[in-house]
């Protein structure tokens with residue numbers, strides 16, 4: 345099949361051009377940058393072509409076909425054991441880097457800062473911080489064995505074994521969240537935040553990703569209620585930086601206000617409040 349025919353035959357299922365180019369790069373086993381300049385008459389002479397076409401027909405997301413996803417300029421390993429990292433999560437990472445580099449905030453050297461990435465999934469948040477900030481160490485936490493398997497692959501890929509602690513923990517248990525907050529200075533979190541009701545409506549789009557990575561109780565607010573409550577219980581200054589759902593900022597604003605927490609939101613590319621930063625004092 346020629347490249348031109350490939351584009352035409354999968355365009356309705358894979359609308360994003362860069363995703364289609366990534367699939368061609370995967371099938372031909374050449375860098376993405378080279379695919380862009382290939383003639384559209386070039387034949388995709390690859391044993392992977394039929395497999396790729398049938399997975400596209402099944403609706404399998406491109407990242408699960410190629411087992412890779414770019415995040416913050418680096419290519420991470422992903423598979424269907426983890427959530428596909430979203431571009432919005434880069435906002436959380438950018439803010440975390442800014443806060444950590446602004447050491448006046450916590451008055452600690454980078455090497456002494458205790459940073460944890462809760463609900464780590466593929467590890468993109470914690471590992472990106474290690475890629476970007478020399479001297480930093482992080483702990484990453486998830487309950488899922490599948491996620492921890494993927495994290496380990498990425499830890500090897502980026503050669504950060506000596507700077508990361510991988511922890512298996514159930515963060516629906518209050519004492520675990522309390523300990524995570526009291527043991528760390530900066531708490532990063534991208535928890536499941538989709539309500540059961542919304543998930544049922546969205547299931548066609550989300551059905552290939554692990555439900556445990558997406559859905560939680562209390563209308564999607566379960567983990568925020570717990571994280572914010574235990575933040576208020578900490579004696580030292582801590583900073584919580586968390587991604588939030590598109591319709592959750594009004595509730596979270598009020599919660600932070602009622603608890604007397606300093607807080608602000610960061611908007612995503614659509615102008616929606618997408619990241620909450622809050623601290624006590």
Ligand SMILES: C[S@@+](CC[C@H](N)C(=O)[O-])C[C@H]1O[C@@H](n2cnc3c(N)ncnc32)[C@H](O)[C@@H]1O
Pocket residue numbers: 426427428429430433462463464465466467468469485486487488491513514515516517534535536537556557558
């Ligand atoms: C929204 S995904 C975030 C993945 C990754 N941090 C990212 O931004 O791409 C949420 C993650 O939380 C994990 N998780 C769900 N319930 C959990 C629990 N009770 N304790 C710990 N981790 C949990 C899931 O396994 C999943 O990897």
